[in-house]
Amino acid sequence: MENSWGLRIVPLTEEHCKEICSWTYPVPYHIYNWPSWEKMVADQEEFADETLREQQYRAVVDADGEMVGFAQFFPMTGVTRLGLGMRPDLCGQGLGVEFVRTIAAEAKQKAPSNEIDLEVLVWNIRAFRVYQKAGFVHTDTYERMTPTGMETFHCMVWKRLMDKGRS
Numbered sequence: 001m002e003n004s005w006g007l008r009i010v011p012l013t014e015e016h017c018k019e020i021c022s023w024t025y026p027v028p029y030h031i032y033n034w035p036s037w038e039k040m041v042a043d044q045e046e047f048a049d050e051t052l053r054e055q056q057y058r059a060v061v062d063a064d065g066e067m068v069g070f071a072q073f074f075p076m077t078g079v080t081r082l083g084l085g086m087r088p089d090l091c092g093q094g095l096g097v098e099f100v101r102t103i104a105a106e107a108k109q110k111a112p113s114n115e116i117d118l119e120v121l122v123w124n125i126r127a128f129r130v131y132q133k134a135g136f137v138h139t140d141t142y143e144r145m146t147p148t149g150m151e152t153f154h155c156m157v158w159k160r161l162m163d164k165g166r167s
Contacts, residue, residue: 005095006063007102009071016059016067017047025088028123031148032085047072060084060102068095071103073110080107082118096130104134104158116158121151131156 021037024030034040040048047053047070060069068090072083084103086096107116120127122141132138136156143152 005068005098007068007098008061008063009058009102009106010061012047012053012057012059012070016070017053019067020047020070020085023085023088025091029088029091031121031146058106060099069099071106073107075111078114080111080114080116082107082116084118092126096127097133100130100134100136104136108158118156118158119153120156122154128154128156135159 017040018037021034021040023033025032035043035045037048040046047057056072056074058071058073059067060071062068067087069084069086074081074083082103084100086099104116107114117139118131118136120131122128128138135158137159138154139157140155141152142155143150145151
């Protein structure tokens with residue numbers, strides 16, 4: 001997918017994983033901080049599990065090959081659920097729409113017949129707005145368990161690039 005930032009999806013390496021584990025988001029986004037790489041490896045949690053990393057996780061890099069974020073393509077029956085994270089120092093700078101569109105387009109390319117969706121915490125209005133601008137539509141709201149307890153989420157489904165060129 002062509003984009004002005006030169007974003008590409010590449011395999012997530014162990015070095016990328018260590019970098020992600022070092023990211024520190026400010027309150028209230030601190031809930032997106034990952035445990036230390038050592039703890040992730042000890043617990044074989046998420047992308048520390050090499051098989052899971054190869055199957056579901058990718059790095060998002062810019063034209064210079066610098067990691068700007070990551071994506072998870074979680075397979076469900078008929079659906080690819082996205083998980084994603086942007087490097088904290090890039091958040092809130094107007095780069096999110098292109099970042100999300102790049103990930104959604106990759107998901108569609110990987111599984112063309114699948115619906116593409118994601119979940120966003122209801123209080124995360126900044127992310128919700130980015131997802132809307134990237135072509136996602138709010139379809140459901142529900143509670144589910146998280147590592148910190150029950151939380152309320154919006155489910156959003158990608159309706160393609162309906163507002164391509166606008167951000």
